[in-house]
Amino acid sequence: MSPPVRRFDAIIVGAGGAGMRASLQLAEAGLSVAVLTKVFPTRSHTVAAQGGIGASLGNMSEDSWLWHMYDTIKGSDWLGDQDAIEYMCKMAPKVVYELEHFGMPFDRNPDGTIYQRPFGGHSANFGEKAVQRACAAADRTGHALVHTLYQRNVRARTQFFVEWMALDLVRDADGEVLGVVALEMETGEVMVLQAKATVFATGGAGRIFAASTNAFINTGDGLGMAARAGIPLEDMEMWQFHPTGVAGAGVLITEGVRGEGGILLNSNGERFMERYAPNLKDLASRDVVSRSMDQEIKEGRGCGPEKDHVLLKLDHLGPEVIIKRLPSIREIAIKFANVDPIREPIPVVPTIHYQMGGIPTNVHGQVVAPAGGSPNEIVPGFYAAGECACVSVHGANRLGTNSLLDIVVFGRAAGDFIVAQNLKAQAHKPLPRDAADRSLARLARLDGAKSGERVPDVANALRKEMQAHCGVYRNQELLSEGVRKVMELDERSKRVAIADHSRTFNTARVEALELDNLMETAKATIVSAEARRESRGAQARSDYPSRDDVNWLKHTLWYSEGNRLDYKPVNLKPLTVDSFPPKARTY
């Protein structure tokens, strides 16, 4: 039996910053827009972004979008596409002022302008000196952004489908995307939501790693759906680590702790960062600290019974400093590590934080894939923006504060592009007869499985293997073994069973469906990482320690079908300015 169909001009999957910025453009233009979201919009993971949104407003000292562009390209270790980076950095002041007009409560200078704070990697005059470029709303910038956009969307009459999970893309024989099949959690009903434009803004898949700062909802649903529909995933080997996540929990300990004087120790009680970064020591950049910690652990100087973490020591700062300046960190340590940092050090590990790769798009948010001799042929009707997309502005490593910028700029760009298509004048294409078949088969298998492995067991095993084989430092032996283990888990994931077959808010069923998406993302990540035999940005290979521009200045494309790889060139040609040719990335 075919599920019921509802039709809209546009569907957006995901109600974080990217999804709601896109939906706002569409709803304000009078299109019928449905936004599907697993959780209430203001509970999307965008709320966890604290740092700020980068824009060269120049409110603190002279700044320019070209300097921001340079910092972004350098941060990306030259894997970012320079057309997209130019577009984003040029648009940044405009989108920030737009948010200001929407009522977003930015921190301000005494003269009333938006205050901008310093951030690692932000420089003036092409790396000459630091510049203050991060616009923030206290330490709640993501939260303020999401609330501002939600209010505007309610005003524009965007239709939200809250607690709905998209299961699969609907693609017809021409390859055009016609919407999604989705599950309403409250009723367990499946429905086809048809649209003339389908936008994925589903966020990242940080839950494929055991040590992750990401919320539980970040299961890479959009990536899984795209991969199953034959669309490649780009640069999935590139994941940013945060050096100090609480071991075993993932909760982030902000860099500010080391700024206040916190130091990292190995099992010998040695302050090991003195060896790796004699000048900056514990205050070296994220990737340097993460790699040093990983090396200490791999060489047997980790702490605890499993020797699997290092220690962040604060007690020498004294109780007053800790209570006064780091109260939230103390709370996190007590709650998630069971230690009071006034007396004991906090166990920490490098922790997955951000996914640079994703669904390949152009600057209009249009999803692109190789076809007919072009590496970037448009997939009609399909768009993606935000962490699930790879446009690619982050390349091999994201510059701080560019994640919030990315979601606002490209969510908006996708919205504007779709509005210009005059969808109201177009009819819906006929749906293919088998539109919902894949989703229905997945659900039928789960409902029919009488016995099998538990979903959390397979998901946890996957996270463990990804952490062990695709962590900070990678090498051929680890990765090859990791690929084998992940492929074994892929087979096991096809045989999972759930005990609960109820229809209403069946979290077990949702988690089984999410597992399929975690699997696609994990395969894409480890297969891409295994093949890239160089070190660039977040991909750190101990067996190939240097960047290799001759062979590897190219984007990875992973296809689920056949588990195969392809590559496409990096776009080193900006839209209007001269190219920034690759050079060594030193700070």
Next chain:
Amino acid sequence: MMDDRRLARLRWRCRRGMLENDLVLGRFLDARGASITEDDMALLDRLLDMTDTDLWDLIAGRAEPDDATLAPMVKALRTS
């Protein structure tokens, strides 16, 4: 009698935008699970309506609930 569907809904609504809240709420549900009372479900439901940052401020003890009837549930989450 306990309403299974209500608990199921509550369980899903414990999926949040911030990992901190995911972890604390998960531990709370694992400990209480099916033995949670109707009254406690109602209190938790009200807390789950809060935004993640505000909820975390309550759990982390940086804020107190406006409504004193929520205090016992906040206390339970603080010790979860």
